[in-house]
Amino acid sequence: MTASSQEVPTGTKTKILNAAEKLFGQHGFDATSLRDITAEAGVNLAAVNYHFQSKESLIDALIDRRLGPIKQKRLQMLEAAGPAPALEQIVEAFLAPILDHDLPTAVPLIGRVLSNPSLFLERVYKPHLGETVARFSEALEKALPGLSTEERFWRVHFMAGAMTHILALSGVLPLMEGSGGTLDRATLMARMVTFLVAGFRASADSPHILEKC
Amino acid sequence: MTASSQEVPTGTKTKILNAAEKLFGQHGFDATSLRDITAEAGVNLAAVNYHFQSKESLIDALIDRRLGPIKQKRLQMLEAAGPAPALEQIVEAFLAPILDHDLPTAVPLIGRVLSNPSLFLERVYKPHLGETVARFSEALEKALPGLSTEERFWRVHFMAGAMTHILALSGVLPLMEGSGGTLDRATLMARMVTFLVAGFRASADSPHILEKC
DNA sequence: GTCTATAACCGGATAGAC
DNA sequence: GTCTATCCGGTTATAGAC
Numbered sequence A, B: 001m002t003a004s005s006q007e008v009p010t011g012t013k014t015k016i017l018n019a020a021e022k023l024f025g026q027h028g029f030d031a032t033s034l035r036d037i038t039a040e041a042g043v044n045l046a047a048v049n050y051h052f053q054s055k056e057s058l059i060d061a062l063i064d065r066r067l068g069p070i071k072q073k074r075l076q077m078l079e080a081a082g083p084a085p086a087l088e089q090i091v092e093a094f095l096a097p098i099l100d101h102d103l104p105t106a107v108p109l110i111g112r113v114l115s116n117p118s119l120f121l122e123r124v125y126k127p128h129l130g131e132t133v134a135r136f137s138e139a140l141e142k143a144l145p146g147l148s149t150e151e152r153f154w155r156v157h158f159m160a161g162a163m164t165h166i167l168a169l170s171g172v173l174p175l176m177e178g179s180g181g182t183l184d185r186a187t188l189m190a191r192m193v194t195f196l197v198a199g200f201r202a203s204a205d206s207p208h209i210l211e212k213c
Numbered sequence C: 001g002t003c004t005a006t007a008a009c010c011g012g013a014t015a016g017a018c
Numbered sequence D: 001g002t003c004t005a006t007c008c009g010g011t012t013a014t015a016g017a018c
Helices: A012-027 A034-041 A046-051 A055-080 A087-099 A106-115 A117-143 A149-168 A185-201 B012-027 B034-041 B045-051 B055-080 B087-099 B106-115 B117-143 B149-168 B185-201
Strands: none
Touching (some): A087 A117, A087 A149, A106 A117, A149 B106, A149 B185, B012 B034, B055 B087, B087 B117, B087 B149, B106 B149
16 A cells, blocks of 8 residues: 555546546446546546556445445444434434435445445445444344344345435436425435334234235 | 237247346346347347347337336226225235236346436336326325325335335345345235335324434 | 557447348 | 348557656
8 A cells, every 4th residue: 555545536546436436326337438437537548457457346446435434334323322222223324324425426326336236245245235234133133123034134125225226316316206306315314214214113913915906 | 010029929029038138137238238138049149130229229128018017007906996095005006016027037127127227217217107106196195195295205216216126136135144045925025015004104294303423 | 657559359230141 | 030241339458668
């Protein structure tokens, strides 16, 4: 690690990361070429392969840059809530570090990363999410002792899905009718917490039976 | 429309659609070449551009093929529930036509389609989903008169997100610990309905206030 | 560390024989 | 309707000058 790896955000490496985050978030990984990225960043094409080794490694670097701090903040908020956090605190600690992201380009990128089935298990969940989910699942077990392990597993993924969808579609949802036009983060957070907390509290022992039509 | 457009599922056109659905679902649109598809289908490369005009049109044909019938089934289930359906019936009518899909390759494809921000608004939502969502939103308004339009809008998208995430990750979620190993559709449906119905019923007039840690 | 130039390859689409 | 052969543009990655 040389002095240049953490310098002010005008270095070539940082410019590449920022441009890549923006374009990957807008158009997806495969639809964005390294040429697009270097043009946006105002740097030379060969700089990508010098600072990162390949396009795939660049993607991993972007994932690291965002999911690393998010993991820290999530666990920190969960710990700050004490040894037996309330359900609302657990859900907030899960959502806030992602939804409250200050950097506007980070949100669509994180949406792409979390909703990409090709990346998810090996390059996102295992290295960056698995431990966090396990910790939150433990906290949920204390807060909701009536839920089975499977029930908890699926509800955590319902929560993750609701959040991920909003992140991924953050660019288009405000354009739709009925949304209220803007995407105010604090209000959105409150709405998600209300919805998800109620979902988690639902009694699981009334498995609804489907009937034909 | 000639006689060949709706023949037994061994025509070249159908073989291409089936192979494309499988590979697009597994690897995504950009990561799958027309050569991959024609190899999988056992047909000639040029057949794709003869039957469909371009790769983009092929994708639209795949979207049509699955989302058309789903729209019909959703509206049919909603109508069958009478003029003032219960909340459970509304949620079931929204989820069942997608989650209960018999064709195993359709589920990952639909997950890719619904979670792709680049396709979503113009090529998925407006042509195939908007009218359905409006009808379901009306039904929800009757079932839950206390909710504001914005609140309903966002909760519908929380529901859509939870469902979409499960579809998109259907290939990997069963591999994770705590899932119970299998993905039994009836049980999953029941779990989602329980969770989402409780979320919809949550009272909205207690907007939770976020505090710093 | 940064650039130019290029290698080596793969993609979608099409022309034209059959 | 189906095939072969090919065009042509774009892709990642690298070699080597500065």
